[in-house]
Amino acid sequence: MFSMLPKKGNSNTKERIALLQRYIRLFGANSIDCLLADREFVGEHWM
Numbered sequence: 001m002f003s004m005l006p007k008k009g010n011s012n013t014k015e016r017i018a019l020l021q022r023y024i025r026l027f028g029a030n031s032i033d034c035l036l037a038d039r040e041f042v043g044e045h046w047m
Contacts, residue, residue: 001023002019003015003018003022011040013043013045
């Protein structure tokens with residue numbers, strides 16, 4: 001799952017939270033076995 005951002009550069013915490021919330025709305029939190037992300041997904045607030 002991805003979202004095209006209307007800007008250059010990394011996503012911010014708010015955008016990462018929105019992406020995960022979108023996934024959870026579609027598939028449910030119980031469907032997540034593992035989350036793999038690149039180095040730009042830093043921090044813990046969006047988890």
